[in-house]
Amino acid sequence: xxxxxxxxxxxxxxxxxxxxxxxxxxxxxxxxxxxxxxxxxxxxxxxxxxxxxxxxxxxxxxxxxxxxxxxxxxxxxxxxxxxxxxxxxxxxxxxxxxxxxxxxxxxxxxxxxxxxxxxxxxxxxxxxxxxxxxxxxxxxxxxxxxxxxxxxxxxxxxxxxxxxxxxxxxxxxxxxxxxxxxxxxxxxxxxxxxxxxxxxxx
Amino acid sequence: xxxxxxxxxxxxxxxxxxxxxxxxxxxxxxxxxxxxxxxxxxxxxxxxxxxxxxxxxxxxxxxxxxxxxxxxxxxxxxxxxxxxxxxxxxxxxxxxxxxxxxxxxxxxxxxxxxxxxxxxxxxxxxxxxxxxxxxxxxxxxxxxxxxxxxxxxxxxxxxxxxxxxxxxxxxxxxxxxxxxxxxxxxxxxxxxxxxxxxxxxx
Numbered sequence: 258x259x260x261x262x263x264x265x266x267x268x269x270x271x272x273x274x275x276x277x278x279x280x281x282x283x284x285x286x287x288x289x290x291x292x293x294x295x296x297x298x299x300x301x302x303x304x305x306x307x308x309x310x311x312x313x314x315x316x317x318x319x320x321x322x323x324x325x326x327x328x329x330x331x332x333x334x335x336x337x338x339x340x341x342x343x344x345x346x347x348x349x350x351x352x353x354x355x356x357x358x359x360x361x362x363x364x365x366x367x368x369x370x371x372x373x374x375x376x377x378x379x380x381x382x383x384x385x386x387x388x389x390x391x392x393x394x395x396x397x398x399x400x401x402x403x404x405x406x407x408x409x410x411x412x413x414x415x416x417x418x419x420x421x422x423x424x425x426x427x428x429x430x431x432x433x434x435x436x437x438x439x440x441x442x443x444x445x446x447x448x449x450x451x452x453x454x455x456x457x458x459x
Numbered sequence: 460x461x462x463x464x465x466x467x468x469x470x471x472x473x474x475x476x477x478x479x480x481x482x483x484x485x486x487x488x489x490x491x492x493x494x495x496x497x498x499x500x501x502x503x504x505x506x507x508x509x510x511x512x513x514x515x516x517x518x519x520x521x522x523x524x525x526x527x528x529x530x531x532x533x534x535x536x537x538x539x540x541x542x543x544x545x546x547x548x549x550x551x552x553x554x555x556x557x558x559x560x561x562x563x564x565x566x567x568x569x570x571x572x573x574x575x576x577x578x579x580x581x582x583x584x585x586x587x588x589x590x591x592x593x594x595x596x597x598x599x600x601x602x603x604x605x606x607x608x609x610x611x612x613x614x615x616x617x618x619x620x621x622x623x624x625x626x627x628x629x630x631x632x633x634x635x636x637x638x639x640x641x642x643x644x645x646x647x648x649x650x651x652x653x654x655x656x657x658x659x660x661x
Contacts, residue, residue, distance in 0.1 A: 263508075272481035272641060275508070279474035279614065282506025290507040299501070299511040304484025305492040306465075306477070309501045309509040379642065411642040412481065416615075439474060440581065440613040440654045442644060452642045 258287045259426075262320035262347075264360075265292055265300040265308055266340075268330020272412050273357040274308070277324055277419035280435045286427050293317040295339065303328045314343040322422070323351050326415070327358025327378060335366035335388055344369060353405050353422055357415030361408040365389025373403040378411030379456035397453035399444055410450060417444045460489045461628075464522035464549075466562075467494055467502045467510055468542075470532020474614050475559040476510070479526055479621035482637045488629050495519040497541065505530045516545040524624070525553050528617070529560025529580060537568035537590055546571065555607050555624055559617030563610040567591025575605040580613030581658035599655035601646055612652060619646045 261281055263274060281288050291311040294300050299307035325344075334340055344367040348354055356364050358378040362385045364370050370392040377385040377394065386394045395401050400409040400418035409418035420443050424432035436443040453459045463483055465476060483490050493513040496502050501509035527546075536542055546569040550556055558566050560580040564587045566572050572594040579587040579596065588596045597603050602611040602620035611620035622645050626634035638645040655661045 270481070271477045271484065275473045275477035275481075278506055278508060279472070282473065282504075292508050302484075304480055306480060306494050306513075307511040309511060311508075380640070411640070413618075413641045413643040437654065437657055438582070438613075439615045441615040442646065442653075444644065451644075452639065455639055 258289055259322065260320040261288055261290045261322040261324065262293045262317035263290060263324040264326070265294045265310070266330045266334050267301055268303050268328050269300070269326045270328035270358055270412060271302045271304045271306065273326030273328060273360065273415050274324070276413060276416040277355070277357065279439060280416060280419045280423060283435045283438050284423055284427055284431055285434060286431060291317060291320070303330070314340065318347055319350065320347070321352040323347055323354045325356040325360035325363055327356070327360040331359045331362050335362050341367040348405070351405060353407055353426070355407045355418060355422060357409045357418070358411045359385055361385060362388045364406060364408065365392055370406060373406055374401050375403065375406065375408040376401045376410055377408065379452050379458055380411065382458055396458040397450045399447045399450050401447070410452065416441065420445065421447070460491055461524065462522040463490055463492050463524040463526065464495045464519035465492060465526040466528070467496045467512070468532045468536050469503055470505050470530050471502070471528045472530035472560055472614060473504045473506045473508065475528030475530060475562065475617050476526070478615060478618040479557070479559065481641060482618060482621045482625060485637045485640050486625055486629055486633055487636060488633060493519060493522070505532070516542065520549055521552065522549070523554040525549055525556045527558040527562035527565055529558070529562040533561045533564050537564050543569040550607070553607060555609055557609045557620060557624060559611045559620070560613045561587055563587060564590045566608065566610065567594055572608060575608055576603050577605065577608065577610040578603045578612055579610065581654050581660055582613065584660060598660040599652045601649045601652050603649070612654065618643065622647065623649070
């Protein structure tokens, strides 16, 4: 069984979280998904809907896969010392630490992206880059892999990154099946990124 | 303010619900999103994560937009007389009734698709078609519009349908902005559907 812990905090972005979780949750493999946060109970998203916490951060340290969504709430979380400590602890044993959108600001604030390549969403690009001064931020890419760190561009890019992670961990067929099940137009080339130009980053 | 009520039930499909809600929730318009179900408290998805109910079905009757996700749980819901009654009540005043994936089976079971064109996901196509015997089921299409009823193909197709609804209700610019914000590769032509062939339906 593969344990996947997905972080939530007030003001997380709905699709950052649930796009990847749809795909991980549909893979023909034994994956246990747990929503984790700093406190029990419901946690509200940017768009309104609230998700229930399944386990506390301290109970999720043994997960092999971590997923960190972005959203406006990330601005408070990059100063949350408990959370940054948990991320550092989790990173020691995790196979893969994933972020979607501005979620990479949290990995950067924890120092985990120092000396690494990473990306984030287009609209907050310069702000996130300021959080991770020792990171090489890639402007035009759907996602970036550097060691155990997988960071994706904005919102829907998390789904393409998730499929790339599924491919790596469970094989190409598994990823392809999950995409076809979801009737999803998988962009399996990380260089596919028309949005960098649309948002004026390149 | 536009009220959008999104139905949940045990065993709903995560992306069916949260893909469209991400887009509706990011539109530059005053849209209030409420998760509605038959009882208060958390409701579990197929993939595991639980969403909180914001209001009961009877409190959501005045919504202008309704969203019905699919998922394995739909098989129980098509026999849920209270729910079918609520759908009929809601349909009287709603502007648009939307379903994603097998969610259209629920509209069909309520008799709301009688004499109409509709679609559903590929994997459950024949099963859903048996639920709605008086409906013309379209095999190859990303989504179908017939009157106030908008039905989409499987899972991720709900996002393209949501953008088409946003375009209709709030204008092309609004839909385009929401897609670009989400860095989403919008398929704005309902005829785009490679999955009908992949799944052997055509």
